[in-house]
Amino acid sequence: MSNVVSTVFEHTSVPYGEDGKLVRGIIARCGAPNCEAAVPLPVNLMANGRGMDGNIEWQFIARKLEQKGWRIGKSATAHRCPKCFSAAKFAAIRRSGEKTVVNKIEQSLQVVQENAKVMTREDRRIIFEKLNDVYIDGKVGYGRGWTDEKVANDLGVPRAWVKLLREENFGDEVGNEDIREQAAEAQAALAEIRKLEPDMRRLLALADKVEKSLAEIQKVLK
Numbered sequence: 229m230s231n232v233v234s235t236v237f238e239h240t241s242v243p244y245g246e247d248g249k250l251v252r253g254i255i256a257r258c259g260a261p262n263c264e265a266a267v268p269l270p271v272n273l274m275a276n277g278r279g280m281d282g283n284i285e286w287q288f289i290a291r292k293l294e295q296k297g298w299r300i301g302k303s304a305t306a307h308r309c310p311k312c313f314s315a316a317k318f319a320a321i322r323r324s325g326e327k328t329v330v331n332k333i334e335q336s337l338q339v340v341q342e343n344a345k346v347m348t349r350e351d352r353r354i355i356f357e358k359l360n361d362v363y364i365d366g367k368v369g370y371g372r373g374w375t376d377e378k379v380a381n382d383l384g385v386p387r388a389w390v391k392l393l394r395e396e397n398f399g400d401e402v403g404n405e406d407i408r409e410q411a412a413e414a415q416a417a418l419a420e421i422r423k424l425e426p427d428m429r430r431l432l433a434l435a436d437k438v439e440k441s442l443a444e445i446q447k448v449l450k
């Protein structure tokens with residue numbers, strides 16, 4: 229039924245074709261405050277109250293008007309003419325742009341505040357002691373699982389402080405122990421793969437053999 233449509237659009241006669249004769253149609257009005265824009269659309273071909281689904285009719289009208297740049301809503305006040313629709317879009321873009329800028333400013337402010345914090349002698353002592361605990365030596369680097377970031381989080385101090393003290397007093401961050409372990413794992417995996425080689429060769433030779441006898445059999449079958 230057209231109940232949905234009749235509350236969303238204004239049913240009336242609208243001019244149609246070159247001679248502008250009046251036919252059944254609707255008028256959609258822009259729902260933006262202080263906007264007078266309206267657009268007529270002939271919907272002459274649609275069944276009127278003879279089982280035509282209002283939702284389908286709404287979709288038909290919406291599609292037609294959206295081709296003309298309108299934004300069609302589900303209520304009479306939700307329609308927007310092309311001008312008001314693009315104004316609303318720009319406003320949304322501007323709002324999200326402003327939000328991004330504000331976020332960026334807040335972030336850099338946080339970084340500045342963090343950097344502005346002065347490391348006290350007590351901070352130095354605590355960080356040094358922690359590094360002394362978890363850093364093995366210049367050759368091995370950090371003990372398993374430890375990094376500048378983890379130390380910083382653990383102590384609740386800026387990561388830059390940890391980096392500074394580590395470089396001054398200990399050595400590189402990268403744990404050679406972890407790297408060595410990864411290399412050993414890769415080596416083991418490689419050995420496993422190499423071990424499969426003889427079996428693969430054997431199976432490939434077998435496949436050759438099977439292929440040959442299959443060819444013989446097929447010759448006989450012809």
Ligand SMILES: [Zn+2]
Binds near residue numbers: 259263265
């Ligand atoms: Zn408008």
